[in-house]
Amino acid sequence: MAVSTDRRAPSTSETRYSAEYRDWLRMMVLIRRFEERAGEAYAVGQIGGFCHLYIGQEAVAVGTISALRADDYVISAYREHGQALARGMSSRSVMAELFGKATGCSGGKGGSMHLFDSSLGFLGGHGIVGGQIPLGAGFAWAAKYRKTDQVSLTFFGEAAANIGSFHEALNMAGLWKLPAIFVIENNGYGMGTAMKRASAIDDFAIRADSYGMPGVSVDGQDVLTVRAAMDEAVERARAGEGPTLMDIQTYRYVGHSMSDAPHGTYRSKDEVEERRSRDPLDVLERRMRELNLIDDDGMAELAAEVAAEVADAVQFAEESPEPDAEQLFSDVYAPNQGTV
Amino acid sequence: MATMTYRDALNAALREEMTRDGDVYLMGEEVAEYDGAYKVSRGLLKEFGPLRVVDTPIAELGFTGIGVGSAMVGLRPVIEMMTWNFALLAIDQIVNVAAKIRYMSGGQVACPIVFRGPGGAALQLGAQHSQAFESWYAHIPGLKVVMPATPADAKGLLKAAIRDDDPVVFIEGEMLYNVKGEVPDEEYVTPIGVADIKRAGADATIVCHSKTVKPSLQAAKTLAGEGIDCEVLDLRTIRPLDVEAILRSVAKTNRLVIAEEGWGFAGVGAEVSDLVQREAFDDLDAPIRRVHQADVPMPYNKHLEKAAKTDAPKIASAVRAVCYRD
Missing domain, CATH: 3.40.50.970 (Thiamin diphosphate (ThDP)-binding fold, Pyr/PP domains)
Known part of the structure; x- marks a missing residue:
């Protein structure tokens, strides 16, 4: 029997969240400009290692994270700069971390893939595909254990939905009705492998059935749709009704990492151009203009704010000190070794 | 108690x-x-x-x-x-x-x-x-x-x-x-990172942990009958390693055998050996000997399994070797 349930996220009113639109647009533009600038800094060697940019996926981070409370938890993989910013981490602390500086959010010891701010419940930044999925379930388990109404938001790519940790974590989250929201940030490619070449089915929302939780398929280029679907998932989680699997379809405009061209062997230039034509920033800006919530002057003002913030973040990162030599050996174990 | x-x-x-x-x-x-x-x-x-x-x-x-x-x-x-x-x-x-x-x-x-x-x-x-x-x-x-x-x-x-x-x-x-x-009847907590002398002795040190403590004590008993007085040092914690306790014992006995259950290659004994040759070279009167599982996956057959495992006779024989009594 074919599964015929309509899992598309319900449409919502254009004005339901209009009071938040400017904040959302500002954050999406900030993420875009921040990432473009990070790419430039990488090219001249100010940022090292692996660096995975978020360009094209901004509406996913902003639409989901904006629905959370300050005491909720967020965890992600290694394409997480945008999510860190959306969670409220400062451009300075994130850029300084990319530069490996002592003022970075992880003291320069984490880097692009390991951004943390425990005061905001942003718990990484994880580099092993799928490894963060059970951790996100663990935060939700802790909320249930402590009988709080916190929720846990876990991001991962569609490629991570094929790894064992996804199955194990979602099964237990469903079994125990954990207040967890699992977001498949579905940009269509696991590095250079198209989803169709890696998954036996192409609708990941269906997989939720296996774990006794609702699955919803969401247009990830429209922040409004993302947010409306996220609100439903959050409400369910807080009410003790258990987890939700969200398959949010988006697209990364850039290569997998800085060493990968935007298009090449695994996807065509035409495809990238076509997908870029429905840009999440444009979708929201257009809606705001239609509702008279922003005009040319407003857009110019917003762009100037963002440009100043990114420039300040880069200057801060450039001028910040390197970690002290003794930082090499700190934070391996607890500073107070009082085991008894 | x-x-x-x-x-x-x-x-x-x-x-x-x-x-x-x-x-x-x-x-x-x-x-x-x-x-x-x-x-x-x-x-x-x-x-x-x-x-x-x-x-x-x-x-x-x-x-x-x-x-x-x-x-x-x-x-x-x-x-x-x-x-x-x-x-x-x-x-x-x-x-x-x-x-x-x-x-x-x-x-x-x-x-x-x-x-x-x-x-x-x-x-x-x-x-x-x-x-x-x-x-x-x-x-x-x-x-x-x-x-x-x-x-x-x-x-x-x-x-x-x-x-x-x-x-x-x-x-x-x-x-x-x-x-x-x-x-003990009263509440107590045993600190992590502190080894324990399970048998004091003067002639040779056997560093061991977990399941090799008992066969080490058995070997020490056998060797006592041969006039070799072994110190059995139970690491209890592998990391952090109680470096001081190991060096103190070797300084006293000048001879060292390391017994462990697992394979030898890159094993716990390799780490202890490295420590002792580096920090206590002049204390040693004989090359260090190690006892560990044979370098094979564990066989099912009980005779083969016994042959693969660390046991008291193998430990005793290593101690005799470091004492030049083999």
């Missing part, structure tokens, strides 16, 4: 720590309704309820990750591995997350968690169920590796591990669970 088994000592440690701290919970396969695959958690479900004694599906990676995640936000989980062989499925969470989260978060996120269960060989369980993995975990900065040999140490060290603010790999043994010993 009460006499109790190693199993009951662990059970008492869990009960005391769960009573003391509401953030401590036990999670794993068969820990609750079944009372534990090896009955270490007997009675705990009844006493603490299903939120604190949690049966899981057979999903080591998943439940270990859930435990690690909950530790990252302040709970103090004890994750039971039915055996450490199965923890290979969970090692990503232990090595890539638990061991590194404090460091890569710049000190923001702690991971106070205990991973515990039996390791090494029992009897005729074959190649996949008979592996001693302590050197794997001891290799990783960020982890502590604790391996008690006696009931008293099992209780005191498990309590210390649960109170520790870092991830602790706590390796027990199927062949140790029924071992009986005296356990």
Whole structure:
């Protein structure tokens, strides 16, 4: 029997969240400009290692994270700069971390893939595909254990939905009705492998059935749709009704990492151009203009704010000190070794 | 002092720590309704309820990750591995997350968690169920590796591990669970990182841990009859290693044998050997000898298995060699 349930996220009113639109647009533009600038800094060697940019996926981070409370938890993989910013981490602390500086959010010891701010419940930044999925379930388990109404938001790519940790974590989250929201940030490619070449089915929302939780398929280029679907998932989680699997379809405009061209062997230039034509920033800006919530002057003002913030973040990162030599050996174990 | 088994000592440690701290919970396969695959958690479900004694599906990676995640936000989980062989499925969470989260978060996120269960060989369980993995975990900065040999140490060290603010790999043994010993009546906690002289002696040091402590003591008894007075030093903790205790003993006896259950290549004995040749070269009157499992997967056949394992005669023979009495 074919599964015929309509899992598309319900449409919502254009004005339901209009009071938040400017904040959302500002954050999406900030993420875009921040990432473009990070790419430039990488090219001249100010940022090292692996660096995975978020360009094209901004509406996913902003639409989901904006629905959370300050005491909720967020965890992600290694394409997480945008999510860190959306969670409220400062451009300075994130850029300084990319530069490996002592003022970075992880003291320069984490880097692009390991951004943390425990005061905001942003718990990484994880580099092993799928490894963060059970951790996100663990935060939700802790909320249930402590009988709080916190929720846990876990991001991962569609490629991570094929790894064992996804199955194990979602099964237990469903079994125990954990207040967890699992977001498949579905940009269509696991590095250079198209989803169709890696998954036996192409609708990941269906997989939720296996774990006794609702699955919803969401247009990830429209922040409004993302947010409306996220609100439903959050409400369910807080009410003790258990987890939700969200398959949010988006697209990364850039290569997998800085060493990968935007298009090449695994996807065509035409495809990238076509997908870029429905840009999440444009979708929201257009809606705001239609509702008279922003005009040319407003857009110019917003762009100037963002440009100043990114420039300040880069200057801060450039001028910040390197970690002290003794930082090499700190934070391996607890500073107070009082085991008894 | 009460006499109790190693199993009951662990059970008492869990009960005391769960009573003391509401953030401590036990999670794993068969820990609750079944009372534990090896009955270490007997009675705990009844006493603490299903939120604190949690049966899981057979999903080591998943439940270990859930435990690690909950530790990252302040709970103090004890994750039971039915055996450490199965923890290979969970090692990503232990090595890539638990061991590194404090460091890569710049000190923001702690991971106070205990991973515990039996390791090494029992009897005729074959190649996949008979592996001693302590050197794997001891290799990783960020982890502590604790391996008690006696009931008293099992209780005191498990309590210390649960109170520790870092991830602790706590390796027990199927062949140790029924071992009986005296356990203090009053509450006590045994510090992690401190070795223990299980037998004092003057002529040769046997460094051992966990299941090799008993055969080392047996070897020492045999050798005493031959006029060789052995000191048996139980490491109790592999990481952090009690460097001072090892060097002190070698300075006294000038001869060293290291006995371990696992394979020799890159094993615990290799690390201790390196330490002693570097720090105590002039104290040594003979080359260091090591006793360890034969360099093969564990065979099923009982004669072959015996031939592969570390035992008292092999340890005694190594001691004779370092004393030039072979």
